[in-house]
Amino acid sequence: MVAYSGDPLFPLKMNPLTPPATIKIREHDLFLDHSLPWRYWHWFSGLFHGNFGLDLSNNPVRPQLFLHMGVTLRMVVLAFVLAVIIAVSLGVLSALKRGGLIDRGITFTTFFFLATPVFVTGLFLKFYLAIPLDKYFGRQILATNGAQSPLASGSFLHRLPDLAAHFTLPTITLILAVFSSWTIYQRSSILETMNMDHVMLARSKGISPRRVLRRHILRNALIPIITVLALDFAGLLGGAVVTETVYSWNGLGRWFLGGASNIDLNVTLAYLLFTAVLVIMFNLLADIAYGFLDPRIRYR
Amino acid sequence: MSIFRKKGRSGEKIETQWSTAMRNFRKDKMALTGIAIFVIILIVALVQTMLNPKGWSTLTTDFAKPPSWHHPFGTTDSGLDLMSGCLKGALQDLIIAVIVSTMALVIGTAVGAVAGYFGGLLDSVLMRVVDLLLVVPLLTILIVMSNIFSSGGGSPLAIALLIGFLSWTYISRLVRAEFLALRERPFVEASIALGASSWRVITRHLIPNAIGVIMVNTTLTVAGAILLESTLSYLGLGIVPPAVSLGMLVQDGQGSATTSPWQFFFPAGLLLIIVLCVFVIGDGMQAAFDPRNARRRK
Amino acid sequence: MAQPVVSVKGLEVSFATEGGMLNAVRGLTFELAEQEVLGIVGESGSGKSVTALALIGLLPKTAVVKGSVEIDGEEIVGRAEKDMYKMRGSKIAMIFQDPMTSLNPVYTIGWQIIEAVRSHGKVSKDEAKVRAIELLRLSGIPRPEAALDSYPHEFSGGMRQRVVIAIAMANSPRVMLADEPTTALDVTVQAQVLLSLQSALEKTKAALVLVTHDLGVVAGMANRVIVMYAGRVVEFANVDELFYRPSMPYTHGLLGAIPSHAEDSDERLSQIPGAPPTMLNHAGGCPFAPRCPLAQDVCRSTEPALEPVATADGSVHLSACHFRDEVSSMPVASMFKGAEQILEGAEDSGH
Ligand SMILES: Nc1ncnc2c1ncn2[C@@H]1O[C@H](COP(=O)(O)OP(=O)(O)OP(=O)(O)O)[C@@H](O)[C@H]1O
Numbered sequence: 001m002v003a004y005s006g007d008p009l010f011p012l013k014m015n016p017l018t019p020p021a022t023i024k025i026r027e028h029d030l031f032l033d034h035s036l037p038w039r040y041w042h043w044f045s046g047l048f049h050g051n052f053g054l055d056l057s058n059n060p061v062r063p064q065l066f067l068h069m070g071v072t073l074r075m076v077v078l079a080f081v082l083a084v085i086i087a088v089s090l091g092v093l094s095a096l097k098r099g100g101l102i103d104r105g106i107t108f109t110t111f112f113f114l115a116t117p118v119f120v121t122g123l124f125l126k127f128y129l130a131i132p133l134d135k136y137f138g139r140q141i142l143a144t145n146g147a148q149s150p151l152a153s154g155s156f157l158h159r160l161p162d163l164a165a166h167f168t169l170p171t172i173t174l175i176l177a178v179f180s181s182w183t184i185y186q187r188s189s190i191l192e193t194m195n196m197d198h199v200m201l202a203r204s205k206g207i208s209p210r211r212v213l214r215r216h217i218l219r220n221a222l223i224p225i226i227t228v229l230a231l232d233f234a235g236l237l238g239g240a241v242v243t244e245t246v247y248s249w250n251g252l253g254r255w256f257l258g259g260a261s262n263i264d265l266n267v268t269l270a271y272l273l274f275t276a277v278l279v280i281m282f283n284l285l286a287d288i289a290y291g292f293l294d295p296r297i298r299y300r
Numbered sequence: 301m302s303i304f305r306k307k308g309r310s311g312e313k314i315e316t317q318w319s320t321a322m323r324n325f326r327k328d329k330m331a332l333t334g335i336a337i338f339v340i341i342l343i344v345a346l347v348q349t350m351l352n353p354k355g356w357s358t359l360t361t362d363f364a365k366p367p368s369w370h371h372p373f374g375t376t377d378s379g380l381d382l383m384s385g386c387l388k389g390a391l392q393d394l395i396i397a398v399i400v401s402t403m404a405l406v407i408g409t410a411v412g413a414v415a416g417y418f419g420g421l422l423d424s425v426l427m428r429v430v431d432l433l434l435v436v437p438l439l440t441i442l443i444v445m446s447n448i449f450s451s452g453g454g455s456p457l458a459i460a461l462l463i464g465f466l467s468w469t470y471i472s473r474l475v476r477a478e479f480l481a482l483r484e485r486p487f488v489e490a491s492i493a494l495g496a497s498s499w500r501v502i503t504r505h506l507i508p509n510a511i512g513v514i515m516v517n518t519t520l521t522v523a524g525a526i527l528l529e530s531t532l533s534y535l536g537l538g539i540v541p542p543a544v545s546l547g548m549l550v551q552d553g554q555g556s557a558t559t560s561p562w563q564f565f566f567p568a569g570l571l572l573i574i575v576l577c578v579f580v581i582g583d584g585m586q587a588a589f590d591p592r593n594a595r596r597r598k
Numbered sequence: 599m600a601q602p603v604v605s606v607k608g609l610e611v612s613f614a615t616e617g618g619m620l621n622a623v624r625g626l627t628f629e630l631a632e633q634e635v636l637g638i639v640g641e642s643g644s645g646k647s648v649t650a651l652a653l654i655g656l657l658p659k660t661a662v663v664k665g666s667v668e669i670d671g672e673e674i675v676g677r678a679e680k681d682m683y684k685m686r687g688s689k690i691a692m693i694f695q696d697p698m699t700s701l702n703p704v705y706t707i708g709w710q711i712i713e714a715v716r717s718h719g720k721v722s723k724d725e726a727k728v729r730a731i732e733l734l735r736l737s738g739i740p741r742p743e744a745a746l747d748s749y750p751h752e753f754s755g756g757m758r759q760r761v762v763i764a765i766a767m768a769n770s771p772r773v774m775l776a777d778e779p780t781t782a783l784d785v786t787v788q789a790q791v792l793l794s795l796q797s798a799l800e801k802t803k804a805a806l807v808l809v810t811h812d813l814g815v816v817a818g819m820a821n822r823v824i825v826m827y828a829g830r831v832v833e834f835a836n837v838d839e840l841f842y843r844p845s846m847p848y849t850h851g852l853l854g855a856i857p858s859h860a861e862d863s864d865e866r867l868s869q870i871p872g873a874p875p876t877m878l879n880h881a882g883g884c885p886f887a888p889r890c891p892l893a894q895d896v897c898r899s900t901e902p903a904l905e906p907v908a909t910a911d912g913s914v915h916l917s918a919c920h921f922r923d924e925v926s927s928m929p930v931a932s933m934f935k936g937a938e939q940i941l942e943g944a945e946d947s948g949h
């Protein structure tokens with residue numbers, strides 16, 4: 001997994017690509033008349049000083065990045081944590097009730113959401129849950145626009161109901177986008193662990209079935225999913241772009257979409273750098289967690 | 301003497317792997333249903349698009365009409381027959397998916413095979429490239445690339461090539477892992493010791509034995525490609541009119557989702573059904589090739 | 599004979615598979631007293647492991663078990679898991695084939711032994727630790743105090759198997775089952791592991807059911823031997839009787855395979871195709887007939903019963919062969935050559 005700690009320079013690879021002619025006039029402003037290595041160096045050395053450059057309208061990129069980052073991170077982290085909890089519980093439940101009605105229900109649900117694109121889930125919840133609900137109660141229960149009400153102010157606690165109304169649907173959407181494959185994986189991890197030799201030995205020792213389940217099956221079956229979580233984290237960020245679009249959030253994803261469609265290099269690069277750093281950080285965390293849970297790694 | 305016998309064994313293994321897989325698959329009702337629905341959609345889409353090629357471009361005065369005998373899926377706000385659009389879009393999506401998965405199959409198998417078979421520096425370099433592609437979400441790279449290459453929306457072929465060019469990493473990793481394991485097997489070692497060429501070992505021994513992994517994941521790539529393309533189209537970065545895809549129809553229909561829900565449900569539903577079928581088929585193949593590691597049941 | 603600690607009567611195990619009922623064990627009967635060792639031999643798939651798992655009640659739920667298994671007078675067949683689990687470890691324990699995978703990789707050796715010690719009766723943590731050290735010493739682990747804090751992956755295969763033996767004897771069971779305890783180990787450490795198994799037996803006075811492919815191990819440790827073929831007992835005898843007067847052609851084949859192929863005999867035998875089908879749809883006739891050098895028409899039509907062969911010392915010697923008396927008077931070595939060629943032949947025609 002350390003391999004993922006790959007290359008923070010990755011975003012730079014996007015640099016050499018030439019923007020279309022429409023913005024050629026601004027070549028000079030954007031240093032496009034300089035050689036590729038020079039531009040590369042210029043951006044990179046700016047980065048070391050915490051300078052992400054200017055966007056196409058000459059506003060500095062850095063404050064925008066941090067402004068949007070907060071909103072996006074809150075949603076992504078919340079969705080991630082909840083999705084892990086849900087996926088692990090459902091996976092375990094489904095494995096333990098293997099073949100039964102519950103298992104089939106869970107399996108069907110996971111396949112269903114695996115096949116549903118994020119935007120379809122998002123739009124469905126928006127148009128057929130939130131809007132009718134709000135209409136029925138005559139006031140806003142679930143918000144479908146933005147990360148918070150434009151006029152909201154006051155302390156965090158004061159804004160909490162408003163935030164909850166805005167966060168609920170996007171978070172659910174994002175959870176539904178990722179929990180399926182994790183559930184399926186957790187289920188098969190449990191089933192595989194159940195038949196392992198060391199579980200047979202544990203059972204042959206005469207410890208109670210409950211203890212075998214908790215200490216020997218669950219404990220061991222939780223290790224491999226960490227790899228999958230780390231691998232899928234990039235996908236979660238991709239899902240966030242779509243979710244933000246569906247719910248018109250002013251998050252990083254939409255900011256990036258706008259930047260990308262204007263071929264705003266500095267905005268695009270800043271976002272790519274952000275995702276790369278996040279993914280790498282997350283993989284490092286996963287490595288640490290892995291070492292913590294599996295002594296074979298710990299001692300290596 | 302024992303070497304030849306073992307070589308015979310490897311041949312036998314492939315034979316039985318195939319026939320057991322086929323036998324298992326034929327008993328898998330879910331997967332067969334998936335294939336049946338998939339094929340029906342495909343045929344209907346083909347026939348409809350052939351019989352009525354102008355269906356999606358003929359404007360009518362039926363604006364946003366609910367489903368009726370004349371327009372089974374209803375019409376759009378601009379008076380187009382939604383069924384023609386959905387079927388044409390489905391066909392378009394499938395064509396893109398076939399291109400993407402073929403590319404993923406070829407590039408992924410080649411890269412995985414080379415990395416897994418030769419190992420060493422070549423392996424390290426190739427796998428670092430794969431890592432790079434995995435550090436940033438596929439969708440994000442696609443967004444950037446589609447803006448740069450086709451200034452936000454392009455021809456179906458361009459989109460397919462773009463997705464295909466980025467979708468092979470998963471297969472390559474799996475093929476590599478499979479090859480690393482197979483390389484240690486006696487029949488492979490034996491034929492290397494006998495002086496068989498790398499090409500021969502790869503094509504005669506390794507690929508046939510990794511065929512399960514390759515086929516299953518190529519199928520899953522079909523599903524992934526459809527999902528990616530529709531997401532791009534939804535974001536307005538996929539293919540552009542006059543071409544049509546299901547993601548684009550959902551994007552068009554979302555504005556009227558509350559007033560005329562069919563404009564959302566038919567394209568979205570068809571999209572979901574197609575992808576679900578592909579997943580079920582892929583899972584059935586997985587179960588057939590490798591019953592112990594099947595995701596579902598048992 | 600003293601009061602038996604294990605008594606198995608007419609044990610049958612079958613699995614419902616897609617291809618029909620698979621009869622993995624068809625009628626197994628034996629008794630064992632304290633400190634007696636029963637060897638079970640037979641090629642791969644003949645039902646040895648299934649037998650062992652049936653004795654300790656660890657077969658998967660899909661298995662259908664019939665007949666009777668009494669451990670220390672208590673019936674095991676049909677017992678619910680909530681009553682059964684307490685008997686494991688205290689009455690019957692098991693040592694598995696592959697020590698590399700049979701310990702839990704995420705817990706220390708000490709943790710796993712202490713868990714076994716404390717699962718039967720109230721034992722304080724400290725007492726359990728002292729006991730764990732003693733158990734490790736008994737099974738021949740050097741510096742047992744240090745071993746407590748080691749993880750399984752820090753130990754070699756031989757050492758791990760000794761840890762498993764320590765766990766098995768933790769609660770002085772009446773019976774121990776060892777399913778090919780040395781197959782996965784280097785030849786050099788096999789003897790040491792068998793030695794610690796032997797000392798575990800002396801210490802606990804348990805009876806041992808020893809499943810193995812290695813007839814040398816059987817000769818060295820077992821009092822009596824069961825030869826299984828296609829889920830059936832085809833020969834049962836005292837160890838001397840079996841080695842000097844094998845009365846079933848299949849046993850001849852097994853014995854003949856020892857001297858020249860000591861290294862790869864089990865691999866070779868385990869690769870013979872053609873054995874499993876008889877377990878699914880048993881067509882009648884002796885299951886060994888297709889590979890038997892002596893097979894006659896009667897062998898192909900009627901399955902021979904397991905019946906006594908006359909012995910010099912009057913001990914029980916059973917064989918399932920229509921020609922048991924003729925076979926028992928054949929010299930062991932002569933049979934070997936023929937059988938070896940037949941096994942080859944069967945293998946080639948299997949394609
Ligand atoms: N859970 C199961 N479900 C179905 N069939 C099974 C199951 N476990 C074992 N069998 C079948 O029972 C038969 C006997 O298997 P068993 O494991 O007892 O063989 P064995 O004599 O121990 O072989 P080996 O020497 O390879 O360990 C085999 O044909 C096997 O396929």
Ligand SMILES: [Mg+2]
Pocket residue numbers: 646647648777
């Ligand atoms: Mg066995």
